[in-house]
Amino acid sequence: MEFFNRTGKMAIGSRLRMLTEKITEDAASIYKMYDIDMQPKWFPVFYVLSAGEAKTITNISKEIGHSHPSVSKIIREMVKQGLVTEQKDKKDGRLNMVSLSAKGNTISEKIKDQYIDINRAIEQLTTQTRNDLWKAIEEWEFLLDQQSLLTRVREQKKERESLNVKIIAYDPQYKQVFKDLNEEWISRWFKMEEADYRALDDPQGYILDKGGCILVALYNDVPVGVCALIKMNDPDYEYEMGKMAVSPLAQGKNIGFLLGKGIIEKARLLGAKKIYLESNTILKPAISLYHKLGFNKVASRNSPYERSNIQMELLIKQ
Amino acid sequence: MEFFNRTGKMAIGSRLRMLTEKITEDAASIYKMYDIDMQPKWFPVFYVLSAGEAKTITNISKEIGHSHPSVSKIIREMVKQGLVTEQKDKKDGRLNMVSLSAKGNTISEKIKDQYIDINRAIEQLTTQTRNDLWKAIEEWEFLLDQQSLLTRVREQKKERESLNVKIIAYDPQYKQVFKDLNEEWISRWFKMEEADYRALDDPQGYILDKGGCILVALYNDVPVGVCALIKMNDPDYEYEMGKMAVSPLAQGKNIGFLLGKGIIEKARLLGAKKIYLESNTILKPAISLYHKLGFNKVASRNSPYERSNIQMELLIKQ
DNA sequence: TCTAATTACGTAACTGATTACGCAAATATA
């Protein structure tokens, strides 16, 4: 299909579907060639039953990876053809024990030649290819099991979008943004406190002049996130990270992470040995971001904020 | 899926279907993540339309390899979403010209980032595999296009079955078989002639004693085919191949070919330079078998048989 | 120039899978 050369790999789903269709179509003719009265879709069920033991519907469906209604339907069709027999279990009235009938067993013997020939045909096909389709599928199954295509794409998205993010130093023009972004999330989850107003209404006096700093994240040159490094008045800690806020419209672009990294770097340049922060456990994405940045929970401390119920710190390697 | 390790490669259809399903399932979530109101199944249609030109239903269906009703349905859904517009062609009233709407074009721009991220995610996946799935599919498409899975399996079948075929020299116990097998096909297609009875009623006197020979094909030790090398009384030809017959029950097992090869080898050992044969053009499989054995048509000659309307010869390399 | 064949495409029915749901039997729990 020339079409797929143009689309690129995002059409891999469509392309797979077409190949699948072509193969199953031939499968039907192959059964006919061997004079075996069976539909290709019965194969997985037939195969597990040809081991000999009777099995329940649920059992079969788990083994072959189909839904149970699908197996149920297939069994009904196979019963009609006389290939299998059903029998209610005596001990457990829910169980429908299915096994191959005499006719089914005959076919199971007869079909072995067909298995051999198909396997050989595919083996021969495989020797003519540079990439082994069977193994490739296996590898994809394994990798997608570890991490789905969805999360893989999400990571690419994040990475790409973080290229459009610029982290810059605070400038008075961002005073309003600094307040708005913070007020937005604080009042959404909690309520604004006295200490919030002090910092947000006078960042220059309350943060910068005391030797702290503020970073602003621009996405396509629009300010969408802020974060501050605040000088503390505490024998244990010199600096606190706080007032981190990212616009809900710009979520999922790694902006929080980039701001955090920026603040940590600032603290390192200022010679800080560790950074402190306070948060609340209901802010799960925030907590997990702090973890990702390297922060760890510390024993509870006094806080000027009512909403603070968790404290964390990060040790800085100079 | 552990199941597929047991079945072997004949379940490649099922396995492909499952992988396809897993991927397209994720595809739907991916569109949602990019906030694009589109179904994965629309993608191929959307893609060809995003080139800009208006296209007909048939045109699109050919390009993407779907049936036209499928495209027709998809277009209707996309019209409902406002992604495409339809317009009857002025010159040819049958044509339904479809093109992206303004909204469709906006999405086409917006979706480009998604394309990039998906491609990167798949590229990254590919670097983690030893067998490139995309290329493997491409190779299978190519090989199946040259020769379908069905014919590949048929060849394996033939090859396997020909191992169960033994070609042996004539023995008086096969006199009846020799006559019956020949009478069967002759009277099915034509009618028995005087010359037939002479040869079939007295193979010893008419064929063997004159210096010819007869071969019998056994399939699982049951005689299912015969063929004779008959000494001719002709200045041009020394030997004729004739009286080849294979039971309809044993067709497709390469038996005719094996008998032919055997007769040719006999002729070679007898020092023959060429072999002659007569047949009728309505027996197409027979004619093509003769071709496969190396026989070529020669100018028409007189024949004792009414049914003969084609003559062939094979030059033997000693 | 009239009729036959071809082409475009829509509708209907089918296919092989799924999810949603409900019922009955068995098992766990208070």
Add this chain to the structure above:
DNA sequence: TATATTTGCGTAATCAGTTACGTAATTAGA
């Protein structure tokens, strides 16, 4: 021991494709 939960599995609806078929418009041919 009575009630709640879990399990097995059947039915119904849905989904993304197909094939079959019909109809209208165009093109080819006698």
